[in-house]
Structure formats: C-alpha cells, structure tokens
Amino acid sequence: MRVFDDIVVGSGVSGLTMSLLLAMNGRKVLLLEKNPRIGGSLSRFSKKGAPFDTGFHFTGGLQKGGLLYDMLSVLGIRDAIEPVFLSEDNANSFFIESENRTYNVPYGIQRMKDQLKEYFPKESAAIDGYFDRVLDVCEKTPSMNLHSLTANQSHINEDFIALEEVLNGLTDNRSLRAVLCGFAMCYGVRPDEISFANHSRICIGLYESVARVREGGTAFENAFKKKLTEYGVDIACNTHIVELADIHGKKVGRFILSSGEEVTAQNCIFTIHPKEILKVLPQEYLSRAFQDRVSSFESSTGFFSLFALLDEGQEEPNFGETIVSILPHTDITRQLDPPSQGPSALVVIKSREDGGDKKQNVICALEPSSHEHVQQWKDTTVGKRPQAYLDYKQQRIDAMTERIFSVFPNYKGHLHVVDSASVLTFRDYLNNYDGSAYGVKQKLGQYNLRGRLPLHNLHAAGQSALLPGVIGAMMSSFIVARALIPEEQYNGFLRKNVCS
Numbered sequence: 001m002r003v004f005d006d007i008v009v010g011s012g013v014s015g016l017t018m019s020l021l022l023a024m025n026g027r028k029v030l031l032l033e034k035n036p037r038i039g040g041s042l043s044r045f046s047k048k049g050a051p052f053d054t055g056f057h058f059t060g061g062l063q064k065g066g067l068l069y070d071m072l073s074v075l076g077i078r079d080a081i082e083p084v085f086l087s088e089d090n091a092n093s094f095f096i097e098s099e100n101r102t103y104n105v106p107y108g109i110q111r112m113k114d115q116l117k118e119y120f121p122k123e124s125a126a127i128d129g130y131f132d133r134v135l136d137v138c139e140k141t142p143s144m145n146l147h148s149l150t151a152n153q154s155h156i157n158e159d160f161i162a163l164e165e166v167l168n169g170l171t172d173n174r175s176l177r178a179v180l181c182g183f184a185m186c187y188g189v190r191p192d193e194i195s196f197a198n199h200s201r202i203c204i205g206l207y208e209s210v211a212r213v214r215e216g217g218t219a220f221e222n223a224f225k226k227k228l229t230e231y232g233v234d235i236a237c238n239t240h241i242v243e244l245a246d247i248h249g250k251k252v253g254r255f256i257l258s259s260g261e262e263v264t265a266q267n268c269i270f271t272i273h274p275k276e277i278l279k280v281l282p283q284e285y286l287s288r289a290f291q292d293r294v295s296s297f298e299s300s301t302g303f304f305s306l307f308a309l310l311d312e313g314q315e316e317p318n319f320g321e322t323i324v325s326i327l328p329h330t331d332i333t334r335q336l337d338p339p340s341q342g343p344s345a346l347v348v349i350k351s352r353e354d355g356g357d358k359k360q361n362v363i364c365a366l367e368p369s370s371h372e373h374v375q376q377w378k379d380t381t382v383g384k385r386p387q388a389y390l391d392y393k394q395q396r397i398d399a400m401t402e403r404i405f406s407v408f409p410n411y412k413g414h415l416h417v418v419d420s421a422s423v424l425t426f427r428d429y430l431n432n433y434d435g436s437a438y439g440v441k442q443k444l445g446q447y448n449l450r451g452r453l454p455l456h457n458l459h460a461a462g463q464s465a466l467l468p469g470v471i472g473a474m475m476s477s478f479i480v481a482r483a484l485i486p487e488e489q490y491n492g493f494l495r496k497n498v499c500s
C-alpha cells in the first residue's frame with residue numbers, strides 16, 4: 001500500500017495550489033482528479049483554430065504586489081503567468097440599456113473614484129464612503145495580505161451587512177448603485193444576499209487591476225504541472241475516493257480509490273463542492289446539524305455562454321481585450337436572479353487570441369442562468385441530449401446575439417457563433433456539482449465548510465470554502481495549508497518566497 005503525507009482531492013486551481021504548497025514544504029502528496037485531465041474550471045477548448053475559455057476569463061491581483069502576484073511568487077510560477085492588462089481607462093464598461101448610457105470604469109482606486117465622480121458629480125461623498133469602506137474591510141482581513149502571516153480569520157461587522165444595505169445607506173442614485181454592484185457577475189450572488197465584506201474582498205482585486213492571462217487557464221495548468229512534477233507530486237486522473245476505511249479516533253486510516261488501489265495518508269484535503277464531500281463522508285460520523293448545514297448551501301449563479309469569432313475590421317479602434325456588461329436596467333438583484341422572468345445581465349468578453357497561423361477576434365458572452373432553466377434535461381449527458389434541449393440552446397443563442405447586435409450593430413453579419421454552453425454543459429464538462437459558476441452561494445452570515453471536517457484528518461478548501469474566482473480558490477488553499485504545515489515552517493516559507 002502506498003503511503004502519503006497528504007491526499008488532495010480535485011485538481012482545479014485550489015487543488016493544484018494546495019498540492020504544490022504541501023509538496024514545496026517537503027510533504028509526499030497524491031493529487032486525485034475525477035476528470036481525465038487536471039485543471040477543473042481553468043480548462044480551455046479549441047474551435048475553428050481559436051482557443052476559448054470556459055471558467056477563467058480575467059482576474060485582478062496580477063499587478064506587482066497584488067494578491068495573485070504574491071501567491072504565484074510563493075508557488076514559484078509567477079514568471080509562467082503572463083498578464084495581459086486591460087486598458088486602465090475603460091477596463092470595464094457598463095451599458096445600462098434602460099438609460100441607453102455607457103459607464104466606462106477604469107481600474108486603480110483613485111482613477112475609479114475620479115471617473116465615477118465625473119459621471120455622478122453630486123455623489124462625491126457616497127463614492128468616497130464606498131471605497132473607504134471597501135479598503136477598510138480588506139485591511140481588516142488578514143488573509144488578503146500574505147505578509148501579515150496570521151492565522152486569525154475571524155468575522156468583522158461587514159460580514160453581517162448586505163451589500164445592498166450599505167449602498168442604500170450611501171446613495172439614492174440607482175445608476176451609481178448599479179455600477180458599484182455590477183461586479184456581482186464575478187461572484188454570482190445578489191446584492192441583497194452577499195455581505196459587504198465578501199463583495200469587497202472579491203472586488204478589490206478588480207479595482208486594482210484587470211488582466212487576462214496569455215494562454216488563459218492553460219498557462220496555469222502547464223505551470224502547475226511542471227512544478228508538481230519537479231516536487232514529485234503523484235497525480236492520478238480519472239480517480240476518486242470511493243471509501244474511507246480504518247476510522248479510529250475520528251481519523252481515517254485508509255483511502256480506497258476508484259482504481260481499486262488503497263493508500264494511506266495523514267491528511268486528506270477536499271477542494272471539491274461541499275455536497276460532493278458529503279457524499280464521501282460516512283454518515284455515521286456526521287451530526288444531523290452538520291448534514292443540514294451542508295445541505296442548506298444554495299448554488300451561486302451559473303451561466304449560459306456563447307463562444308464566437310468576429311471578422312477582422314469590425315471594430316474601431318482595433319478589437320482588443322475589453323469587458324462590456326450589458327445591464328437591462330439598474331436593478332442588479334433582478335438581473336442576477338435567473339429564475340425571475342425578464343432580461344438579465346449579459347457580459348461580453350473580447351480578446352485577441354493566437355489561432356494557429358493568425359490572430360483571431362474571440363468573443364465569449366455570459367448570461368446568468370440556473371439549473372432550473374434546464375431541469376427537464378438534468379438526467380441527460382453530453383452528446384445525448386434531446387432536440388428540445390438543442391432548441392432551447394438555439395433560442396438563447398439567438399436572443400443573446402440580438403442583444404450583442406443592439407450594442408455593437410456593426411457586428412451583424414460578421415459574428416460567427418462556434419459553440420455554446422448551458423449550465424448542464426458546465427456541470428458535465430467541468431465536472432462540477434451543479435453547473436453553477438462559483439460553487440456555493442456566499443450568503444450573508446453563512447459559515448462555509450472550511451478547514452477541519454468532522455473526521456479530523458479530513459479538511460475542506462476550494463472556492464466554496466472561502467471566496468470564488470481564481471484568487472479566492474487559491475487563497476482558500478493558502479489558509480487551510482496553515483493547519484497542515486508547522487506554523488513556523490509555513491511562515492518562514494511564505495516570508496522567503498513572497499518577496500522574491
């Protein structure tokens with residue numbers, strides 16, 4: 001029987017981060033991945049010679065000293081991740097259809113404040129108040145600074161106040177509130193349900209800088225793969241845990257794998273959806289309260305995605321990396337609630353990609369969606385879905401392209417949709433629990449499943465444990481690793497690598 005120090009379950013960005021952190025600290029690690037390949041939501045696919053992103057399009061934190069920059073430095077893969085920063089002046093554009101007006105939002109907090117004050121001259125105090133409070137939350141959150149090296153993750157007041165409540169207290173201006181809530185698409189929770197603290201922690205990265213990454217998630221996958229090999233991590237794809245055995249004193253002694261192999265390890269860290277973890281844990285060791293807590297977690301928003309190519313010369317100035325959010329009106333709560341009737345938000349992400357022998361104009365458009373939209377086909381699998389499902393997809397493609405043409409009329413006749421993905425596609429292709437984009441909904445006052453589980457050598461990390469997005473998923477692993485690596489060693493390791 002092979003003996004490991006740690007088993008890591010799931011090879012999305014959090015599992016990859018966790019495996020590498022442990023291996024760099026001298027531990028013998030086995031990484032298990034249910035899919036045939038590693039990467040989870042980082043994965044890309046190719047159509048018509050162009051690469052398309054699935055679950056990773058852009059990120060904050062890649063500027064020098066940013067949180068992602070620091071985490072990549074610690075992991076020794078920063079040089080392999082090449083940021084393509086969006087234009088500082090209009091990284092994000094919010095087009096509010098009911099007002100027929102576009103708000104270009106730059107990055108850099110001072111620049112953002114100045115631009116917003118230009119759009120909303122009477123709201124100067126509200127704008128200052130908003131950003132002061134965001135910065136205050138992030139300062140009070142130790143995990144947002146790898147230099148602070150403290151294990152304290154206690155809640156602060158803003159963890160118990162909804163984003164909506166804070167914004168309503170600051171301003172009556174609906175358009176300003178919509179623009180400030182617009183980043184909700186990056187975590188998929190309505191403003192009345194997310195805490196102001198978590199909204200701030202997720203958005204701060206995007207307020208400091210917005211970048212795509214050359215070669216997208218593939219660059220992360222390749223960089224991790226190289227380092228994991230260098231540090232001797234065993235990677236087993238097409239493999240998951242089928243049984244936990246030899247449980248004594250609330251510790252698991254033996255892990256039985258789907259391959260038939262049995263292994264032992266001191267710890268096992270799950271970076272998968274909490275409800276998937278629940279399936280693996282033997283019920284007799286779980287309290288009713290624990291089971292109810294995990295079962296009560298709701299899903300964050302999912303997306304219906306459209307993948308397209310645009311002919312050259314259709315955009316002035318030249319087609320380049322930009323993000324345009326089309327908001328039908330100023331009520332973000334309704335737009336992010338997929339089951340509610342009426343138009344929802346639509347995010348259009350544009351990028352120039354290497355497509356074989358030439359550059360291609362790639363467009364990926366995302367519209368909030370939920371499993372309720374595809375409930376009737378939930379038991380079907382990729383390639384075997386009925387005509388009614390294909391019709392549903394075509395209707396959504398048609399409606400989305402119409403909306404894109406209403407904002408970019410010169411794309412008509414030049415936009416070629418090459419593929420699309422429903423919540424079911426994401427569920428099956430990315431092997432995530434329910435097709436939602438960001439794991440469990442980060443609800444106000446919710447205690448996520450993070451760290452030690454009822455069986456004491458099992459732990460939970462991953463996007464649902466802390467915060468969604470590549471940064472939140474990686475941060476979760478940095479936090480949980482503290483419990484597994486001796487404190488002094490871990491602090492020394494971070495201190496040594498974060499500055500390099």
Ligand SMILES: Cc1cc2nc3c(=O)[nH]c(=O)nc-3n(C[C@H](O)[C@H](O)[C@H](O)COP(=O)(O)OP(=O)(O)OC[C@H]3O[C@@H](n4cnc5c(N)ncnc54)[C@H](O)[C@@H]3O)c2cc1C
Binds near residue numbers: 009055271438471
């Ligand atoms: C459409 C979409 C767009 C997004 N856009 C962005 C974006 O632009 N920027 C951003 O930062 N974030 C974005 N996200 C969110 C981001 O992708 C996630 O927050 C992050 O990648 C999650 O990483 P993870 O490791 O926690 O989970 P995952 O990437 O979901 O990885 C989990 C892994 O575990 C595996 N697995 C599942 N069950 C088992 C099991 N029982 N045993 C073994 N393995 C198992 C899965 O196959 C998967 O590989 C987007 C997500 C989606 C879906």
